[in-house]
Amino acid sequence: MDYIVFLILFPFLAAAVLAFVKNNTVRKVVVYTSCGLIMAAAVAFAFWHFTEMDGYEHILYLWTGEETHIIDHIMLGAEFLMMIMIIILGIKNKKFFAPFLSVVGTGLMAWFELSGRVNIETNNLYSDQLTVIMFLLIGLVGSLICIYAVGYMKDYHNHHTEFKDRRTFFFPMLFVFLGAMFGLVASSNLMWIYFFWEVTSVASFLLIGYTRTKEAMNNAFRALWMNLLGGLAFGIAVMYSISKLNVITIQNLVDYVDQSAIVIPILLLSFAALTKTAQLPFSKWLLGAMVAPTPTSALLHSATMVKAGVYLLIRLSPALYNTTAGMMVALIGGFTFLIASMLAITVSDGKKVLAYSTISNLGLIVACTGVATEETVWAAILLLIFHAVSKSMMFQAVGAIENATGSRDIEDMHGLIMSLPLLAFIMVIGIAGMFLAPFGMLISKWAALKAFVDAHNIILILSIAFGSATTMLYWTKWLAKILACKAHSTKVDYKTSPGQWFSLIGHALMMIALCLSLPYLSRIVVEPVIAQVYRVAHVSVLTPEDLIIVVVMLVMIFVIPFLSRVIVKHTKSTPNLEYMAGINQGDNRTFEDSFGHIKYNFLSNWYLTDYFGEDKIWKPVVAVAVGIMVVCAGLVISAVSGGGLL
Amino acid sequence: MRLLLVLGYIVLAPLVGGLLAGLDRKLTARMQGRIGPPLLQPFYDVKKLLNKEILLINNMQYLFAWCFIIFIVFTGGMFFAGGNILLVFFVFTTAAMFLVLEATTTNSPYSVMGANREMIQMLSYEPMILLTAVGFYTATEAALGQGTFTIREIISMPVPNVVYIPGIFIGFLFILTIKFRKSPFDISMSHHAHQEMVKGVTTELSGGMMAIIEISHWYENVFLYGIVAMFTLCAEWWSIPLTVGVIALTFFLEVLIDNTSARVKWDTMFKTTWVVTLIFGAINIFILQMFG
Numbered sequence: 021m022d023y024i025v026f027l028i029l030f031p032f033l034a035a036a037v038l039a040f041v042k043n044n045t046v047r048k049v050v051v052y053t054s055c056g057l058i059m060a061a062a063v064a065f066a067f068w069h070f071t072e073m074d075g076y077e078h079i080l081y082l083w084t085g086e087e088t089h090i091i092d093h094i095m096l097g098a099e100f101l102m103m104i105m106i107i108i109l110g111i112k113n114k115k116f117f118a119p120f121l122s123v124v125g126t127g128l129m130a131w132f133e134l135s136g137r138v139n140i141e142t143n144n145l146y147s148d149q150l151t152v153i154m155f156l157l158i159g160l161v162g163s164l165i166c167i168y169a170v171g172y173m174k175d176y177h178n179h180h181t182e183f184k185d186r187r188t189f190f191f192p193m194l195f196v197f198l199g200a201m202f203g204l205v206a207s208s209n210l211m212w213i214y215f216f217w218e219v220t221s222v223a224s225f226l227l228i229g230y231t232r233t234k235e236a237m238n239n240a241f242r243a244l245w246m247n248l249l250g251g252l253a254f255g256i257a258v259m260y261s262i263s264k265l266n267v268i269t270i271q272n273l274v275d276y277v278d279q280s281a282i283v284i285p286i287l288l289l290s291f292a293a294l295t296k297t298a299q300l301p302f303s304k305w306l307l308g309a310m311v312a313p314t315p316t317s318a319l320l321h322s323a324t325m326v327k328a329g330v331y332l333l334i335r336l337s338p339a340l341y342n343t344t345a346g347m348m349v350a351l352i353g354g355f356t357f358l359i360a361s362m363l364a365i366t367v368s369d370g371k372k373v374l375a376y377s378t379i380s381n382l383g384l385i386v387a388c389t390g391v392a393t394e395e396t397v398w399a400a401i402l403l404l405i406f407h408a409v410s411k412s413m414m415f416q417a418v419g420a421i422e423n424a425t426g427s428r429d430i431e432d433m434h435g436l437i438m439s440l441p442l443l444a445f446i447m448v449i450g451i452a453g454m455f456l457a458p459f460g461m462l463i464s465k466w467a468a469l470k471a472f473v474d475a476h477n478i479i480l481i482l483s484i485a486f487g488s489a490t491t492m493l494y495w496t497k498w499l500a501k502i503l504a505c506k507a508h509s510t511k512v513d514y515k516t517s518p519g520q521w522f523s524l525i526g527h528a529l530m531m532i533a534l535c536l537s538l539p540y541l542s543r544i545v546v547e548p549v550i551a552q553v554y555r556v557a558h559v560s561v562l563t564p565e566d567l568i569i570v571v572v573m574l575v576m577i578f579v580i581p582f583l584s585r586v587i588v589k590h591t592k593s594t595p596n597l598e599y600m601a602g603i604n605q606g607d608n609r610t611f612e613d614s615f616g617h618i619k620y621n622f623l624s625n626w627y628l629t630d631y632f633g634e635d636k637i638w639k640p641v642v643a644v645a646v647g648i649m650v651v652c653a654g655l656v657i658s659a660v661s662g663g664g665l666l
Numbered sequence: 667m668r669l670l671l672v673l674g675y676i677v678l679a680p681l682v683g684g685l686l687a688g689l690d691r692k693l694t695a696r697m698q699g700r701i702g703p704p705l706l707q708p709f710y711d712v713k714k715l716l717n718k719e720i721l722l723i724n725n726m727q728y729l730f731a732w733c734f735i736i737f738i739v740f741t742g743g744m745f746f747a748g749g750n751i752l753l754v755f756f757v758f759t760t761a762a763m764f765l766v767l768e769a770t771t772t773n774s775p776y777s778v779m780g781a782n783r784e785m786i787q788m789l790s791y792e793p794m795i796l797l798t799a800v801g802f803y804t805a806t807e808a809a810l811g812q813g814t815f816t817i818r819e820i821i822s823m824p825v826p827n828v829v830y831i832p833g834i835f836i837g838f839l840f841i842l843t844i845k846f847r848k849s850p851f852d853i854s855m856s857h858h859a860h861q862e863m864v865k866g867v868t869t870e871l872s873g874g875m876m877a878i879i880e881i882s883h884w885y886e887n888v889f890l891y892g893i894v895a896m897f898t899l900c901a902e903w904w905s906i907p908l909t910v911g912v913i914a915l916t917f918f919l920e921v922l923i924d925n926t927s928a929r930v931k932w933d934t935m936f937k938t939t940w941v942v943t944l945i946f947g948a949i950n951i952f953i954l955q956m957f958g
Contacts, residue, residue: 489792
């Protein structure tokens with residue numbers, strides 16, 4: 021428990037210190053040390069958990085009495101402060117919907133808490149294998165991103181002199197966010213989870229608005245109202261389960277004897293999770309969030325914050341199995357997986373592709389949790405782990421590429437393997453990990469498909485069949501751009517800072533380690549979670565034979581490049597000029613066309629905007645998503661009221 | 667037995683594939699009223715290619731071309747070992763991607779254009795490929811009560827799979843034309859000269875490397891006919907002659923279509939393939955799951 025309390029509180033302390041540090045070097049020292057401590061504590065906690073428990077146990081922390089009431093009051097006070105801040109910023113920027121939601125949400129919670137309706141003694145903290153996985157992800161990936169941010173933000177302000185340097189605000193927010201995430205995944209008390217949930221929403225809002233441009237503020241407020249709407253649903257769910265069911269912890273809610281009594285809170289919590297994971301129709305906020313500096317995108321919008329929603333869904337999954345709420349989650353997730361991957365084909369901004377692919381992958385994870393069989397939740401957790409590491413790595417790589425070349429457009433990454441070989445290599449690892457056989461994401465997708473087939477859900481089967489094709493297209497064409505060898509390229513003379521490299525290489529090593537240890541990862545880390553969630557003794561999803569094939573393929577992936585070097589050495593070949601639609605000028609870059617003009621050979625990817633363009637499909641797509649939600653909510657409500665009438 | 671099958675595939679597939687290619691050319695010539703080259707012409711061609719000088723733009727082409735053949739052979743090997751059909755398809759797609767990378771890494775206009783079209787082809791056929799795997803699973807589920815992706819079990823059902831999944835079979839035959847690079851869907855690379863994209867994805871390959879790509883296509887084609895066989899093979903003896911007949915008919919039909927249709931634009935191919943996938947593939951699975 022000491023580790024947990026430390027990990028929740030320490031980031032807030034670090035944030036407080038960083039708010040007063042103006043000197044660059046001092047900031048670097050503080051950030052590096054804090055991150056080192058957080059990583060060490062997270063690893064130590066995981067180690068302790070693995071050695072002391074057999075992975076199938078969990079611990080309840082009965083932390084009751086006066087001290088927790090004080091904490092409750094502190095949280096309430098913090099919520100009020102956030103509300104006041106949102107109101108002030110809202111009035112300043114003439115945005116009123118988000119402040120309205122904030123007032124309603126906070127007001128309701130305050131009334132509920134102060135009127136003494138919450139008097140259930142409970143365990144506030146909880147930890148099991150899933151908590152450990154989340155702690156490791158937040159601790160390692162999150163801290164590496166903060167380390168990366170030090171060097172990145174320095175470069176960022178060198179490149180963007182038009183923005184005010186607000187790093188004394190930026191770094192504290194990153195750490196506040198980390199603390200809130202730790203709190204969210206370690207809490208068992210729904211009131212606490214709700215509090216940390218709101219903190220992540222607000223931190224995200226503040227970080228998106230970092231540059232304070234009009235666009236940034238618009239997007240920040242959009243993110244805020246969407247997340248607050250989810251938060252409001254969360255709050256109502258909490259109040260409902262406390263007052264109606266006398267249940268205050270999420271575990272007790274899921275285990276509630278009468279499954280028909282909890283459909284409403286479960287539906288509301290699922291709705292909250294769907295807003296947090298930026299599923300349709302709420303995807304716009306995550307796309308808009310890309311205006312923020314890269315560490316924000318990496319930390320909040322790929323690696324951790326959106327994972328809060330997924331985490332909640334995994335916790336809820338036993339209660340989602342074969343219910344209307346589960347159907348809503350699965351349909352929205354499957355639909356989002358397909359649509360976001362189509363949209364990702366149509367854009368060339370690297371960060372935007374990553375954003376769409378994040379939404380798309382989250383859709384797959386969400387769909388898995390909605391179907392909520394043992395296999396799909398297994399797949400969801402594996403996807404979550406792989407996605408967090410590889411997306412965070414890719415965001416950082418794109419950020420570093422942007423600082424080096426001044427562009428994050430995929431077309432400008434043409435021939436990156438020649439101009440920035442190391443960063444290109446990192447990108448290749450990330451992309452391969454995302455969709456190539458035999459890497460982790462693909463295995464999870466396989467499990468998901470099998471489970472969808474078993475669930476006889478044709479819509480999800482079609483989503484994954486078509487979504488896989490579109491996913492493959494946008495990754496392949498990006499990979500192809502990076503690996504194109506442009507003749508006479510020179511390396512870009514630019515030094516990415518050591519801190520950034522530390523983070524990037526750290527991620528790459530984690531990624532490779534995760535792929536290579538997949539069988540163990542599945543057996544030792546993920547399967548116990550399933551066993552805990554579903555209260556079964558043992559689960560195994562991959563057959564040994566399949567695992568052997570996967571490992572053989574992994575080895576091939578690493579051996580083939582070396583093999584081909586040997587083959588190249590022993591094969592005689594002559595360098596040749598490309599065949600062009602004119603006379604190659606001898607440099608493989610220019611040619612003389614039929615009019616005698618010298619033309620530059622420019623190659624571009626295809627974007628299929630006529631088919632998948634956002635202006636074409638966005639509106640119908642939102643309509644469908646809203647339709648799914650309304651129908652499912654209607655079904656739940658009619659079922660509940662029908663039961664009441666009977 | 668399984669090892670023998672895999673070894674048999676690795677050794678014999680190029681021979682069978684080459685013979686099929688020769689037969690294809692002969693048949694095509696007859697349809698066009700020509701005599702055509704000797705049956706073994708593809709082997710002579712590859713032999714000649716192997717003796718020629720290799721002209722390449724850069725060394726990355728080696729890497730990806732080798733990846734392509736290794737992954738294709740691995741796909742076929744896994745298939746004939748009777749493994750997991752879904753895993754087989756995943757590796758198969760990865761192999762196809764290496765061919766794309768081989769083309770784009772050259773930075774040459776015709777290669778890259780071919781590669782872009784190849785990616786559209788992948789986008790078009792990929793859903794049907796996955797639905798084919800799902801179809802086999804659903805068919806075994808309908809017949810045996812327990813679905814499976816394991817090829818050994820899929821081909822030892824009491825009745826041929828095609829009885830349950832005729833729609834999937836039609837959809838698969840449709841995308842087979844894309845995979846065989848036959849007209850009207852030979853948009854990324856074609857065996858015929860005089861065309862707007864030169865030699866598409868293989869424009870910048872020559873000599874021995876070109877031979878390797880040719881041989882991998884032979885491997886690939888034998889594997890694809892293997893998938894066709896999965897639709898008709900079952901535990902009964904008569905399914906073997908039936909399978910041979912169906913494969914022969916498929917072969918003939920592909921050549922016939924190749925010779926009687928003109929290449930379509932990429933978007934026509936994309937649209938029709940997805941529509942066919944939805945109509946034949948999706949509806950077949952839906953009905954089977956509802957009433958199977």
